Amino acid sequence: MYLTDQEKRILDGEEGEAKQAAMDLMVRYGEALDADRLLDVNNVMFAVYSPYPAKRVNFMNPNDYDAIYTFRNLGVPDKKMIIPRMHTNCGTLASNAPIEYLDYAKAPKEAYDALRSVDEFKRRVGISTCNTCVAYLTSQLPAFGEHIVWGESSAVVFANSVLGARTNCEGKEAGGAAALIGKIPNAGMHLAENRHATHVVYVESIPQTSEEWDLMGYSIGSQVVSGIPLLVGDFGVITTDEHKSIGCAMSTAGSVDLYHVLGLTPEAYDRSKCLGGNKPITLKYGEDEKKKAKEKLDFSDQDDLELVILGCPHYSIAQMKKAAYLLEGNKCAVPTLIMTSRQIKAMADWDGLTEIMEAAGVFVLTDTCLPNCGIFPPFAFTSMATDSGKQAHYMPSYRPDVKIHLGSMEQCLNSAVTGKWIGREV
Numbered sequence: 370m371y372l373t374d375q376e377k378r379i380l381d382g383e384e385g386e387a388k389q390a391a392m393d394l395m396v397r398y399g400e401a402l403d404a405d406r407l408l409d410v411n412n413v414m415f416a417v418y419s420p421y422p423a424k425r426v427n428f429m430n431p432n433d434y435d436a437i438y439t440f441r442n443l444g445v446p447d448k449k450m451i452i453p454r455m456h457t458n459c460g461t462l463a464s465n466a467p468i469e470y471l472d473y474a475k476a477p478k479e480a481y482d483a484l485r486s487v488d489e490f491k492r493r494v495g496i497s498t499c500n501t502c503v504a505y506l507t508s509q510l511p512a513f514g515e516h517i518v519w520g521e522s523s524a525v526v527f528a529n530s531v532l533g534a535r536t537n538c539e540g541k542e543a544g545g546a547a548a549l550i551g552k553i554p555n556a557g558m559h560l561a562e563n564r565h566a567t568h569v570v571y572v573e574s575i576p577q578t579s580e581e582w583d584l585m586g587y588s589i590g591s592q593v594v595s596g597i598p599l600l601v602g603d604f605g606v607i608t609t610d611e612h613k614s615i616g617c618a619m620s621t622a623g624s625v626d627l628y629h630v631l632g633l634t635p636e637a638y639d640r641s642k643c644l645g646g647n648k649p650i651t652l653k654y655g656e657d658e659k660k661k662a663k664e665k666l667d668f669s670d671q672d673d674l675e676l677v678i679l680g681c682p683h684y685s686i687a688q689m690k691k692a693a694y695l696l697e698g699n700k701c702a703v704p705t706l707i708m709t710s711r712q713i714k715a716m717a718d719w720d721g722l723t724e725i726m727e728a729a730g731v732f733v734l735t736d737t738c739l740p741n742c743g744i745f746p747p748f749a750f751t752s753m754a755t756d757s758g759k760q761a762h763y764m765p766s767y768r769p770d771v772k773i774h775l776g777s778m779e780q781c782l783n784s785a786v787t788g789k790w791i792g793r794e795v
């Protein structure tokens with residue numbers, strides 16, 4: 370793989386031990402991917418791990434963040450380096466429960482210590498505390514064609530498909546190294562020839578509710594498994610929040626980092642250019658496929674609810690507003706969490722939306738998500754509802770005892786108020 374003189378100097382250690390380790394990792398990664406060179410990047414989103422729950426790093430001092438970063442984000446085991454300030458504009462994925470949630474969940478003291486030490490570390494090295502899967506809505510919006518390094522599947526598929534930016538779904542090591550040196554191998558989704566559609570999906574059942582966008586994405590992801598679908602259908606316009614749902618569900622059910630919608634996404638204005646000479650596999654999404662996805666994700670046989678979780682991916686300000694208006698004047702009969710980013714919550718605070726939600730008994734959770742953060746609310750629950758296909762898909766692997774209903778935001782919030790699932794036949 371070709372290296373510039375500056376890259377060679379970093380590899381020789383002229384800019385310090387940590388950057389040398391980052392460049393070494395990136396060169397080995399590039400060679401494994403058969404990349405011809407490294408690309409310059411200045412937009413990196415990756416996970417900086419919290420040392421809580423402590424079992425994740427029980428082999429090292431949970432407050433020694435230089436050592437944790439070296440191990441988890443540079444892939445250099447058992448070695449401590451002083452991590453310098455980051456080269457790039459980089460931020461963190463939804464990875465850290467905030468103090469308000471630690472209080473709510475009655476978390477142990479170690480969780481507070483971990484939060485303090487990771488926050489101090491991020492400030493010292495210059496990592497922006499985005500702590501969200503939707504940083505593209507507030508702080509890290511890439512341009513069309515820009516090469517970026519993101520690590521959360523729902524954000525990756527949004528960036529590639531809707532924004533036309535270019536990223537693979539990177540792990541914590543590539544993200545951590547890229548944040549330090551601003552480089553990533555020229556491979557995978559970064560190459561134009563790898564972005565052509567491999568499947569054409571004729572969409573006969575056009576989604577009408579927030580739930581149905583999830584069901585469509587989930588079904589197509591399950592059918593494609595690994596590939597790039599081109600969706601063809603009479604969609605009219607697809608909004609940002611609808612794209613957020615499609616991509617998240619699609620990348621949950623399958624290994625899909627990019628989809629196209631004919632006439633609506635930036636690399637799909639022309640069908641034959643979008644296919645780029647590929648002979649695509651033809652699929653369809655109709656009522657049968659919708660029913661199958663619904664059966665997979667809405668599988669609870671219990672009417673009584675014990676928890677409602679909304680906001681996966683994190684809610685946008687438009688979704689916060691809609692949820693607040695649905696809740697206004699009501700009181701939730703069961704614990705209800707709405708997840709969003711700290712930045713969007715600040716807007717919701719300013720607009721009086723958080724106040725409405727909290728008056729209805731909702732806990733607005735920022736910076737992290739369930740079940741990812743590993744800190745569950747301090748009460749037992751075996752029956753929950755959500756408006757997210759990703760939540761319905763993953764929660765059983767963390768909590769196999771929990772039965773789940775999937776529905777629209779309206780259904781979930783109305784059910785939160787009554788404490789009973791308000792079903793709707795699909």
Ligand code: F3S
Binds near residue numbers: 523
């Ligand atoms: Fe975001 Fe967490 Fe869902 S990172 S996509 S809210 S699982």
